[in-house]
Amino acid sequence: MDDEPIGTLNVIPFVDIMLVLLTIVLMTASFIAAGRIPIALPQTAHAETNKQKDKTIELTVGGAIYLDGEQVTKDSLAEKAIDLPPETSFLIRADREIRFQQFIDVTDVLKQLKFTRVAVQTQNAAK
Known part of the structure; x- marks a missing residue:
């Protein structure tokens, strides 16, 4: 049997793993810094924008x-909302009191008319 201590350590696999981890960190860091993944959207010559303003209650x-x-x-409210498109x-905006x-x-009226895009406005508490 060979009882001699190992004189050298092969660090190549360790370096490979560290390079892969560094690549992953750098790739995800660019997405986090930008807040979103950059994409180039397709364009049309005759785009119709059907932007609809929020209805405020x-x-x-x-x-x-x-x-x-x-x-x-x-x-x-139900009579006026029934004519609106479902999207x-x-x-x-409700008073806290x-x-x-x-x-x-109010939310029940909107639910009965099958509206799903409903948000409640809040205010940040002062720190």
């Missing part, structure tokens, strides 16, 4: 409901 402490600044009732997005039931009533 505001709920006040007194129980009033406003659709784009116009005061409505829960029933008239319409809604932004709900309103009854929770008022918020649920």
Whole structure:
């Protein structure tokens, strides 16, 4: 048997692994720094942009409901929203002191009309 200690260590596999890890880190770091993967979108000569503005629903402490600044009732909100396309997005701005039931009533109307793009506006707490 050969009981001599190993005099050399083969570091080539270790260097290979470290280079692969360095490549992975550098590739993901560029995506993280940019925040998104850069792509070039295709272009057309006659592009129609169907940009639709959010519909805003505001709920006040007194129980009033406003659709784009116009005061409505829960029933008239349903009547006005039924004519809108289903991909319409809604932004709900509710006072923090309103009854929770008022918020649920409005979201229930939107759910019954099959609207899925609904957001609730909030404000960052002061630090």
